[in-house]
Amino acid sequence: MVEKNGSTKWEQHSQLLENLSVPRLIQKILAKKEATLTATGAIRATTGKYTGRSPKDKFIVRDAVSENLVDWGPVNQSIDEATFEKLYRKTTDYLKNQKELYRFKGFAGADPEYRLPLQVITEYAWHNLFARQLFITPNKEELANHQAEFTVLSAPGFIADPITDKTHSETFIIISFKKRIILIGGTEYAGEIKKSIFSVMNYLLPQREVLPMHCSANVGEEGEVALFFGLSGTGKTTLSADPYRRLIGDDEHGWSNRGVFNIEGGCYAKCINLSKEKEPQIYNAIRFGSVLENVSLDPETDLPDYSNTELTENTRAAYPIENMNNVVTPSVAGQPNAIIFLTADASGTLPPISKLTSEQAMYHFLSGYTSKLAGTERGVTEPQATFSACFGAPFLPLSPSVYAEMLGKKIKEHAVNVFLINTGWTGGSYGKGGERIKLSYTRAMVYAALAGELNNVDTVLDEIFGLQIPHEVPGVPEHLLVPANAWANIDDYQKNAQQLAMKFHNNFQKFTEASPSIQQAGPLYGKNL
Numbered sequence: 001m002v003e004k005n006g007s008t009k010w011e012q013h014s015q016l017l018e019n020l021s022v023p024r025l026i027q028k029i030l031a032k033k034e035a036t037l038t039a040t041g042a043i044r045a046t047t048g049k050y051t052g053r054s055p056k057d058k059f060i061v062r063d064a065v066s067e068n069l070v071d072w073g074p075v076n077q078s079i080d081e082a083t084f085e086k087l088y089r090k091t092t093d094y095l096k097n098q099k100e101l102y103r104f105k106g107f108a109g110a111d112p113e114y115r116l117p118l119q120v121i122t123e124y125a126w127h128n129l130f131a132r133q134l135f136i137t138p139n140k141e142e143l144a145n146h147q148a149e150f151t152v153l154s155a156p157g158f159i160a161d162p163i164t165d166k167t168h169s170e171t172f173i174i175i176s177f178k179k180r181i182i183l184i185g186g187t188e189y190a191g192e193i194k195k196s197i198f199s200v201m202n203y204l205l206p207q208r209e210v211l212p213m214h215c216s217a218n219v220g221e222e223g224e225v226a227l228f229f230g231l232s233g234t235g236k237t238t239l240s241a242d243p244y245r246r247l248i249g250d251d252e253h254g255w256s257n258r259g260v261f262n263i264e265g266g267c268y269a270k271c272i273n274l275s276k277e278k279e280p281q282i283y284n285a286i287r288f289g290s291v292l293e294n295v296s297l298d299p300e301t302d303l304p305d306y307s308n309t310e311l312t313e314n315t316r317a318a319y320p321i322e323n324m325n326n327v328v329t330p331s332v333a334g335q336p337n338a339i340i341f342l343t344a345d346a347s348g349t350l351p352p353i354s355k356l357t358s359e360q361a362m363y364h365f366l367s368g369y370t371s372k373l374a375g376t377e378r379g380v381t382e383p384q385a386t387f388s389a390c391f392g393a394p395f396l397p398l399s400p401s402v403y404a405e406m407l408g409k410k411i412k413e414h415a416v417n418v419f420l421i422n423t424g425w426t427g428g429s430y431g432k433g434g435e436r437i438k439l440s441y442t443r444a445m446v447y448a449a450l451a452g453e454l455n456n457v458d459t460v461l462d463e464i465f466g467l468q469i470p471h472e473v474p475g476v477p478e479h480l481l482v483p484a485n486a487w488a489n490i491d492d493y494q495k496n497a498q499q500l501a502m503k504f505h506n507n508f509q510k511f512t513e514a515s516p517s518i519q520q521a522g523p524l525y526g527k528n529l
Helices: 022-031 081-096 125-134 140-144 191-208 236-240 280-285 358-367 400-414 439-450 490-508
Strands: 016-018 043-045 058-062 077-080 101-108 116-122 150-155 172-176 181-185 211-219 225-229 246-249 252-256 259-262 266-270 291-293 316-320 336-343 353-356 369-372 384-387 417-422 459-461 468-470
Touching (some): 043 125, 058 081, 081 181, 116 191, 125 316, 191 211, 191 252, 211 400, 225 236, 225 259, 236 246, 246 259, 266 280, 336 369, 353 358, 353 468, 358 400, 358 417, 358 490, 369 490
Parallel strands (some): 016 101, 058 077, 058 172, 150 181, 225 336, 336 417
Antiparallel strands (some): 101 116, 172 181, 211 225, 211 246, 211 252, 266 316, 291 316, 369 384
């Protein structure tokens, strides 16, 4: 039987290497030829055919602990206890037969009041370096007293048999909340380690009245906190890396009655087309100790070629948050003043920026609309319209209504301004005349929103989506603010916008528990159809 917390006596393994320093891990990585040392000092690993998450291969063990809490369905697929027990034994037997294993002991959660002690045991040294950079590393005293409350076992070389192991493929990511164990096998993509722990925090924190959020966060000179919600590729990491504001974190946070805290100790940035000119903070953060995932290298200089998509568009860089120039240490701050929902709209019809009422904020939080970008998940080769509740449905074990109700309560309690910003296309749809909105324009919109410059400006009503569009934003061409004005053919715009509006309505039908005022806060077009 599986012991709770995965407390198999790993110490009996003759070569269990624990909390190795970054240089020692890099020595191991290079000696075992797991990855390449680049000219920047970062190591570069490739992950084979799995260059993104495998959501269809993710399961939660259905038992007495999870039965009545987990929102079971296509996202939270169930697997029975007996099947988990068998797969756990196979995975541990496989790991015990490896010459060396690597263990990282650390934490998730920068606020000591809510942090989760965890351990990550990996087959690959570079996966352990990844965990060290993404989670919070303990000091000597914390390490001496560390008692892991959750264990991740990463065995990419162990291949499941779908018939005998009852998985969907050779790959599996399985969470047992009862045993407090995560099994990962059949995939080398390191992002599964990070996101599985985020799923755990999304399960545990609400039980302590803390809202877990898939968002980045930063803070201004006067202590004003901003949250940036959005799915992968919408700009959370880029927009929160602001030279004029200090970074709290780039992807995962908790919001308690004490304020906001980073769940992680590092950043996991998409680096497709990364350049020093456009994103200097992220570019300069990728140095010795950083992990590059599936980034192509110049064959002569060994410099990263961030424009090369030969391996995948989902190229990634993992680095400690301290590599950024302007960060909050420790990664905790006060109550938020502003929330920005980010969406990368491939239809090119959503306004670049709009201010939301409290009802619209709840509507768009539950909707979580974006266009899923190429490479983020296996099989996605071009943007696809998708709705991901709370901008993070793949990582939410509980019902979306749990998180939405918590957010709505906090928005009202702290009088938070909420904006919807489209970082996607304008002037046409993706591949049909549209262009990606310039980052400089998006930054100008963010600055104006956070500075309060849009609180009292005149607005224009978007007659299809029912959103209030600022008449002007400093630094942004006026014709871009109203999407219809940027299209060459108004009929094409109307058609695409109406189609997207109906997708919103069709998606929201499942949120029957939402109040009438929230249900009526969606697009105007199609509301009574």
